[in-house]
Amino acid sequence: MTDSAVVWFRRDLRIGENPAWGNATKDADSVLPLFVVDPRLMAAAGDHRRNQLVAHLAGLDEDLQSEGGRLHVAVGDPVDVVPAVSGSANVYWNDDYTPYARRRDGAVAAKLGDRVHRFHGNVVHPPGTLLTGSGAPYKVFTPFSKRWFSEPVRHAPEPGPAAVSVDPGIGVPDGDEPLMAGGERAALDRLEAFAAVVGDYPTTRDRPDLDATSRLSADLKFGTLSPLQIMDRIGTETDGARAFVRQLCWRDFYAAVIDAFPHTAQRAMRPEYDGIEWRNDDDDFSAWCAGRTGYPIVDAGMRQLAGEGWVHNRVRMIVASFLVKDLLIDWRWGERFFRRWLVDGDVAQNVGNWQWVAGTGVDAAPYFRVFNPVTQSKKFDPSGEYIRRWVPELAELGNAHIHAPWESGPLELAAAGITLDDTYPLPIVDHAEARERCLETYQRARGRAGT
């Protein structure tokens, strides 16, 4: 026990229930907590995520100070920085499973040799541990979930007595106000708040006008909470708890899928769907990005993305279906845009869910399932409150008209102070026509693959 260790924090910015931290502080006499600002990842992150990251780093640094140490922050390519900073120390980290992370970690591990100690701290059941009877990775969610719920879990050990280094490196960079308060304790507060209302989750989860979801996606992205901590707190006793924990299972499913099928980060799971003749119209894409499609629920969602970096899950599906199916724009364009701007932007989850909506992925939605943005809006934002919050120019329209302003009469529009095609856009596509166009396009791709 004269060893020193480095814990390389990446997306596990917490001390509690952290296998790399728990093991390093048990094994070694002294521990250097390291975070490497990777310019490649920072270049792909929008302001929302960058600010959230900085806030979480500051929170972690604060928690380490109460342990008598500091978070050592360095900048550069981790493949160079981690071996340089660690010297001859052992290096501990929790794995990530995207193609980029695996390449990077493989290169670092190759340089460090047997000084590397890798753990799994960001999923409940690590990729590769749940396999079908024939030893293959699952491609269907339901049988995966049955295994997932029945399999015992492994917790991280409690932290040991190692001394924590006080060298802060360059220190935590400055950032603007984050969407969520930074650090592990703030995340635990969010978990407590959600635990109090999880019983309502099955009935309220689809309502973007209510604040009924956990809002823990960014904590899972950055690891200020581990999924095990969440599962332990929420439990699986009630219907609401099970419905929510099932979402953690989806998260593990998509982590396992991108680990087993890394090509899905770039291409469709099913090769025939790489042959879809996307329209990829730049003007349509710009209108979608800017929240000016003329469909209020779509525009509200895209403006929430720009404003907060977070969007309600139901609305993510609606805007994604609209981009891919109504506008026939390549799901990768949407995936890239989401990944940049989402505070919880996570390659495995983002790719998995975009491929689900596009019908191109593992266990995806059938291609002929095309969300109707007006029907969805009426069903899940019944009073139009969510739309009014994010599309204020429509705020004066009544419930009967706010979901489809172009169907309103001139009197209602005038009374609400709206001039279509001026103060608010006309729909950039007719949904019924777009739906037909989508079905034909997908059928052509399938037909070509079959012959």
Place this chain on the structure above:
DNA sequence: TTTTGAGTTGTTCGA
């Protein structure tokens, strides 16, 4: 090896 049952989140149409 073959068979069998099952498959996140919808929409539209016609009776």
Place this chain on the structure above:
DNA sequence: GTCGAACAACTCAAA
């Protein structure tokens, strides 16, 4: 207004 069927066959996972 309500309800069931069609959408389209296909792949997966387990028995």
